[in-house]
Amino acid sequence: MSATQLRSMLIIVGFTLIYGRSANAGAVRNLFTKTLCPLYANRGNNNAIGSATPGTPLAVDAASPTSHGRQRVILRGWSPKAATSVLYQAPDVRIVLAKFLTKNNAERTVLRQKTDTYGMVWQQVSISVWVPTTMTVSNASVVWARAQTLYDNRCGSCHALHEPSDFTANEWPGILDAMAKNAAFDPAQTELVTKYLQTHARPN
Numbered sequence: 227m228s229a230t231q232l233r234s235m236l237i238i239v240g241f242t243l244i245y246g247r248s249a250n251a252g253a254v255r256n257l258f259t260k261t262l263c264p265l266y267a268n269r270g271n272n273n274a275i276g277s278a279t280p281g282t283p284l285a286v287d288a289a290s291p292t293s294h295g296r297q298r299v300i301l302r303g304w305s306p307k308a309a310t311s312v313l314y315q316a317p318d319v320r321i322v323l324a325k326f327l328t329k330n331n332a333e334r335t336v337l338r339q340k341t342d343t344y345g346m347v348w349q350q351v352s353i354s355v356w357v358p359t360t361m362t363v364s365n366a367s368v369v370w371a372r373a374q375t376l377y378d379n380r381c382g383s384c385h386a387l388h389e390p391s392d393f394t395a396n397e398w399p400g401i402l403d404a405m406a407k408n409a410a411f412d413p414a415q416t417e418l419v420t421k422y423l424q425t426h427a428r429p430n
């Protein structure tokens with residue numbers, strides 16, 4: 227092996243070590259909002275800039291600091307370019323992940339843009355926010371189990387329970403608009419059951 231070959235080999239090994247290690251240190255895992263969860267622009271401010279619906283994935287990595295009982299997390303989703311205050315799962319899957327005040331100072335990065343079949347322009351964004359550590363869980367099934375109990379107990383008293391997969395994610399919110407009052411749900415319970423049914427709905 228020539229000196230040049232040896233040198234380039236060493237460079238490759240070096241790069242693999244450096245980048246392999248930093249990729250590892252930044253490994254992303256998900257937490258989930260336990261319930262309707264206030265979102266803050268920073269660790270100390272008391273005024274929420276919005277809220278995330280129950281069961282929304284929050285990406286955290288080793289570099290995500292925890293401070294004052296809050297953790298910095300990344301929310302990812304899609305918003306219409308002209309109406310950035312609601313974050314949806316996808317342009318064609320209108321599951322609300324989070325809602326923001328119209329005026330907010332969240333750190334927001336546009337990842338990509340696309341136009342839907344109606345000609346509406348959507349942006350996939352990543353938003354950096356702080357959440358109370360007590361309002362997250364590491365497994366979404368905890369959230370869905372609570373939602374299912376509520377659904378089973380309240381939505382089956384007048385008629386047979388529908389399967390979540392009887393309707394699509396885009397159909398469920400309209401049904402809940404009509405039925406939440408029948409079930410005597412408060413706003414947080416409506417958000418929880420809506421998100422549960424949408425998450426387990428029939429694909430579009």
Ligand code: HEC
Binds near residue numbers: 384406408
């Ligand atoms: C107080 C009685 C009552 C409760 C409680 C109730 N419903 Fe209903 N539901 C009705 C009635 C009456 C209808 C049929 C007439 C209508 O559509 O308003 C109906 C219809 C429906 C339909 C059929 C709609 C369609 O287009 O086929 C769905 C789905 C539904 N309910 C879901 C729910 C869910 C989810 C809950 C719990 C949040 C719930 N219901 C709680 C009375 C109730």
